[in-house]
Amino acid sequence: MLLTPRVRLKSALLASAVSVCLVAASAPAVPLGVGDRLFPHLGNPGYDVASYDLSFTYPGTNSKPLQAVTTINAWTTTALERINLDFAHGKVDSVEVDGEPAAFTGAGDDLVVTPEDSLTPGSWMRITVRHTSDPVSTADRDGGWVRTADGLAMANQADAAHLVFPCNDHPSDKAMFTIRITAPNDYTAVANGLPAGVERVGDATTWTYRTQHPMATELAQVSVGRSTVVHREGPHALPVRDVVPTKDRELLEPWLKKTPDQIAWMEGKVGPYPFETYGVLMAEASTGFELETQTLSLFERDLFTEPGYPKWYVESIMVHELAHQWFGDSxxxxxxxxxxxxxxxxxxxxxxxxxxxxxxxxxxxxxxxxxxxxxxxxxxxxxxxxxxxxxxxxxxxxxxxxxxxxxxxxxxxxxxxxxxxxxxxxxxxxxxxxxxxxxxxxxxxxxxxxxxxxxxxxxxxxxxxxxxxxxxxxxxxxxxxxxxxxxxxxxxxxxxxxxxxxxxxxxxxxxxxxx
The missing domain is CATH 1.10.390.10 (Neutral Protease Domain 2)
Structure with missing residues (x-):
């Protein structure tokens, strides 16, 4: 971690993909990374994230940015005068460290935060970033939010979670997640983990989910759409919940009901299912891939509805993403x-x-x-x-x-x-x-x-x-x-x-x- 003299917040506009409201420190901020051979600027040294609290407000259309708040709880592993976060596709409105305003600027794909006081090794810190999260891709960036026919889903693998929210975007730093999504009442929102509350206020509903196991940032999932959540029971009373377009509920049921037996088959090969729930998210979108987001695997709806794919092939692809819950996710x-x-x-x-x-x-x-x-x-x-x-x-x-x-x-x-x-x-x-x-x-x-x-x-x-x-x-x-x-x-x-x-x-x- 590059250590530089701490500075007070100043107004300084920079041309950056991170923000139009950035401020400059006394020395140039630089992007950092954990030295990954394939993605050298992903992840950041100097701290270990314990948990993320993500809040998104969906505006009722998937063509406008979501208002968002990301709160990161972490331990410092070295002395820090600056904290680098990965974030590259939104506008940052403010940053706080331990409840106090902090200076921030952009460097490459990093959001660089300078707290009022430098942090000593072994310090517990809480970083709160108020920002937007933009679902519209730029010409040179793919991934992050996926726009579906009726809303949004996420596809963050391998290097795209930081296009959605500020984070330490490398699988070596797994953390617990709480995810809140506020959307108009006629939408359904689902995320990784188990439901932790639904609150309706006026014409909007806030859905809260929490993971019970640590998760890499690339495996985060949020679905917002005109969806139905289908519940059933898996082996050992495991909660299985699938998320499907409401209009396709009956059409997709022959595929949905296969999941419990597939889980039992995998358990027979490698042992107990490793998480608190599982399910498939069938999105009406053209992505070109399926994706093993933790506890809720993302699939293209057309894989199940378009004629021509052999049944054995579709089922084996379902097992591929299920197997990832052990291999890659856990x-x-x-x-x-x-x-x-x-x-x-x-x-x-x-x-x-x-x-x-x-x-x-x-x-x-x-x-x-x-x-x-x-x-x-x-x-x-x-x-x-x-x-x-x-x-x-x-x-x-x-x-x-x-x-x-x-x-x-x-x-x-x-x-x-x-x-x-x-x-x-x-x-x-x-x-x-x-x-x-x-x-x-x-x-x-x-x-x-x-x-x-x-x-x-x-x-x-x-x-x-x-x-x-x-x-x-x-x-x-x-x-x-x-x-x-x-x-x-x-x-x-x-x-x-x-x-x-x-x-x-x-x-x-x-x-x-x-x-």
Missing amino acids: VSPRTWSDLWLNEGHATWYEALYAEEKAGRTLEARMKAAYGASDRWRAAGGPPAQPKAPDPGQKISIFRPNVYDGAALVLYALREKIGRPAFQHLERAWVHNHRDSTASTADFQSLAEEISGRGLSGFFEDWLYAEKTPPMPGHPDWKSVAPTAGKGPKATPQAAPHAGPHTAPHAVPKAPPAAK
């Missing part, structure tokens, strides 16, 4: 280079579900993935060392190398250490790191401990090499090298999931008879 990546642990595992259980429920064999899918793996590595990097995003070309880190390419690593590991050890590893992984973050090194260490084998060479080759290593037990499998001047080609078996910022539903549509 156990979050320490850095974004650990993304393969999220997407590889979700793809693994998606494929395993398709094998068990629809006869789409895992081995056939992995063999096809192996054939494409060298091309994927050339285009996107090895699974645990993905290439950095290219915002100018709208290229993200969510490419096949971290989906089927990473599931292929898990398949190779199962072949290497045997099924009993692999199944033990999967359960131990989500149990040992529940509600926390974990890294690739942690996964390797646990795999070695459970299998009783040294695996450093295996993981080095499979996770970081430019070329795909030989598949244990399948010496006949071949990977086709990339052709100069040509990009990787997807195959139906090996590109089944549409992750954030990727093309939707990368499976050819089947004729209706195939459903």
Whole structure:
């Protein structure tokens, strides 16, 4: 953290995406970061967030900014004269630190706050930011709010939560959330966690939700729309609530009722569901992806209503986002280079579900993935060392190398250490790191401990090499090298999931008879 002399609030207008009401400190404020290889300016050193309290007021249209208040409770981990927050798409009206007005300015995608008094290590601080939250994307920024046919939803993965609210926008700093949404009475608002109150005053209703487990900022979810919340019970009396357009309630019920059995199936593979509730949010929007926001996964409505998608495929995509509740949400990546642990595992259980429920064999899918793996590595990097995003070309880190390419690593590991050890590893992984973050090194260490084998060479080759290593037990499998001047080609078996910022539903549509 850069330490500079503290200053008093002064009026100084700066041309910044953060605010038109910014003030300058005595020395230039600079954007900081926690040093993530893929997103070097995300997150901020010097403090550890304990909780967020987010309040949004929806104006009745999704084309105007929401009025918002973000309150952050955190511990300082070093002496701070300035506090950097990630925030880049709204107007800041005021900032307080521990109830006292504080100076603030913008630097890159950071909101830089200078409190009246500097903070000592181990201090408890409360930062309150009054701001707007703009749902209208700029020409060069995607993500954050998603405008639906009747309101809004959120899609913050990987680097977009700070387009919605000020935060420490990196999965390594998970926190508890309280979310309040005020909207006209004819709207329904839903967010992560469990309901904590509904208050109607005049023509507006305020809905409050709280998480019971820590959450990464990229997993925050808020839905505002003309929606119906459908309640049912999952395994062990788990509250399951789905959010659907009211007009489509009956149409979507055949899909909604599948969730409890899918949860039970996942519990049979890796152990108890890790959160206080689950459900699906079916949004009438064109996003190009589905997204595993914590306790409330976001899906495009058209995935369930548009003819042509095989039933087994749709169900396996539902399981993919459900699996993320264990892999990625409860156990979050320490850095974004650990993304393969999220997407590889979700793809693994998606494929395993398709094998068990629809006869789409895992081995056939992995063999096809192996054939494409060298091309994927050339285009996107090895699974645990993905290439950095290219915002100018709208290229993200969510490419096949971290989906089927990473599931292929898990398949190779199962072949290497045997099924009993692999199944033990999967359960131990989500149990040992529940509600926390974990890294690739942690996964390797646990795999070695459970299998009783040294695996450093295996993981080095499979996770970081430019070329795909030989598949244990399948010496006949071949990977086709990339052709100069040509990009990787997807195959139906090996590109089944549409992750954030990727093309939707990368499976050819089947004729209706195939459903």
